[in-house]
Amino acid sequence: EAQVTQNPRYLITVTGKKLTVTCSQNMNHEYMSWYRQDPGLGLRQIYYSMNVEVTDKGDVPEGYKVSRKEKRNFPLILESPSPNQTSLYFCASSFVTRQGGGTEAFFGQGTRLTVV
Amino acid sequence: AQTVTQSQPEMSVQEAETVTLSCTYDTSESDYYLFWYKQPPSRQMILVIRQEAYKQQNATENRFSVNFQKAAKSFSLKISDSQLGDAAMYFCAYRSVEGGSEKLVFGKGMKLTVNP
Numbered sequence: 001e002a003q004v005t006q007n008p009r010y011l012i013t014v015t016g017k018k019l020t021v022t023c024s025q026n027m028n029h030e031y032m033s034w035y036r037q038d039p040g041l042g043l044r045q046i047y048y049s050m051n052v053e054v055t056d057k058g059d060v061p062e063g064y065k066v067s068r069k070e071k072r073n074f075p076l077i078l079e080s081p082s083p084n085q086t087s088l089y090f091c092a093s094s095f096v097t098r099q100g101g102g103t104e105a106f107f108g109q110g111t112r113l114t115v116v
Numbered sequence: 117a118q119t120v121t122q123s124q125p126e127m128s129v130q131e132a133e134t135v136t137l138s139c140t141y142d143t144s145e146s147d148y149y150l151f152w153y154k155q156p157p158s159r160q161m162i163l164v165i166r167q168e169a170y171k172q173q174n175a176t177e178n179r180f181s182v183n184f185q186k187a188a189k190s191f192s193l194k195i196s197d198s199q200l201g202d203a204a205m206y207f208c209a210y211r212s213v214e215g216g217s218e219k220l221v222f223g224k225g226m227k228l229t230v231n232p
Contacts, residue, residue: 031218040125042207042224048217056217090161092220097213103149103168105211105220107161 002027006091006108013081013115021076021111023091029106030096032074036060036087037110043090049074050096081115088112118143120210122223129198130231136183137193137226139208149211150184152193155225156204164206167191195228203230 004025013019025032033048035058045058049068063085065077074093078085091108119142129135141150152164167175167184174182179196195202208223
């Protein structure tokens with residue numbers, strides 16, 4: 001089954017304790033990205049990657065890191081989480097449109113993160 | 117930078133009736149994609165319908181259809197014969213093709229309630 005898998009689904013942590021949210025896709029997509037969803041703000045892009053070892057900042061990158069060492073995986077790292085990073089996080093993947101692939105983004109199930 | 121605006125934060129519709137969700141966007145690009153995503157209480161992001169900017173014909177998917185007005189930069193979603201399962205948050209999204217980033221930009225979302 002084609003899917004994007006995020007883990008964990010729920011996470012409560014304390015300020016300053018490093019954490020990683022994993023994301024894996026099995027569709028051989030080149031493009032992967034992370035979003036955070038906050039009430040009244042929609043989904044905002046944190047980081048994206050066009051392919052292995054190619055990453056770039058989105059609209060709200062402060063406080064986050066990513067890496068893309070393998071095509072299928074794109075983990076999101078919070079080195080020192082703060083309460084303002086409490087949010088719902090989504091990983092998404094898709095083909096790169098200009099290379100003739102599909103246009104649809106597939107989303108993971110979401111990770112509800114609470115930083116206290 | 118591209119922006120997507122959903123001006124109505126909430127709407128309600130009677131079961132079996134028709135409802136139209138509005139979306140406008142701002143861009144200087146000529147080639148792009150537009151999407152409507154549905155987010156039910158399960159939080160999963162589900163693609164409802166997509167539209168390629170270079171296609172003049174409006175996309176349709178069963179009870180869902182769009183009214184794409186490229187010159188007006190408008191992309192509304194019409195849901196016919198509304199069902200209780202249509203109750204969800206709906207997000208309009210724009211995917212850039214030009215410029216290299218292929219960024220997916222979301223509106224702030226609209227909550228649809230379906231009354232029995």
